[in-house]
Amino acid sequence: MESIKKLIILCCVFLGMLISCTQQTLNFDQVDDLIAEPVMEASILYVEAPERIINQATETNFFSQDFNFDAFSSDFFAERVIEGTVTYEVENATSKALEVTIDFLSESGDILDTEFFEIGPAPPARVLQREIPYGGQGRSIDILINTSSIRVSAENLGGTATTSPFPNANITLKSKGKFKLSVL
Template sequence: MKRSFYLLLCFAVVLMLSQSCTEQQDFGQFEDLSITPTLATGLFYMESDEATINDAGTFGTFYAQTVNFDAFNEEFVADHLIEGTITYEIVNTTSKQLRITIEYLDEAGNTLDGELFNIDADPSGLMTWEVAYGPGGKSLDILANTSNLRLTATNLSDAISVSSQPEPKVKFKSAAEFLFRLK
């Protein structure tokens, strides 16, 4: 009899503990969840010495490259892009005035957008430009439809002058930061 009383008492205690330590789960919180990660990446890096620029001649193109850029090719990624910023940095220690052009191209090779940079001869110092896409900036459709990026650099000066700087070069780099809403 004592044994059945203790067994009944243990069962009652376990039943009360299991009910007192739990609360109703609210799985509706997932609907209120907002996930917005930021993705940062490098886009371009171009470096050229003054001898290469001189070899291109006056008003000659010393650098031209088209690279594939299918970052937004996936519909999920393109549909969830909120905004983006592309930052360009240029340092010119050559004796040359230069023009650097970036074109955003669609799959057919049509230009969707472009950036044109006219760079003074040495000493130009570090020049930085930021271009916003999304609210308050350029259209996100430009990024979503970009398939290739084309970079062209042109010498706007003579083909004989030489900078007094040690190892004169032009350096161009760009980076991008994109904000997505995953839910």
């Protein structure tokens, strides 16, 4: 008899817990309010040129290269990107004043966007950092979606006779992107 009383009490407590943990009305429309916008971050470019190569160049334009870059135009990215930021960092440890130009190019080779950096000679080593927003209040997100390649070119404004006091004097360009995507 004692075990039946315990079983009845246990069932009443369990039933009470079930009733207290449920809402009177269930809202199945909550999924409509769900917003899924993950942030994706990735490296875009890394280019480095030692000062000895700059000194060997016969023209002031010592570097020009087109890099195939279809990541922005891939269906996964192009259909989901909402906004983002491309961050550039240019470090000059050479004895040269330099100009660096970065062009985003369409599949047909048209220039969609350009960033220009003018950086003085070392010492001390010079670092420029710039963030460029796309989408929202920034530049058009269509620039990124239509980018098929990236052109990097650099000019030496400081001659070929001087050398930096740094043992591994380089000009280094790094860039990365941070983008908000919609998955719904």
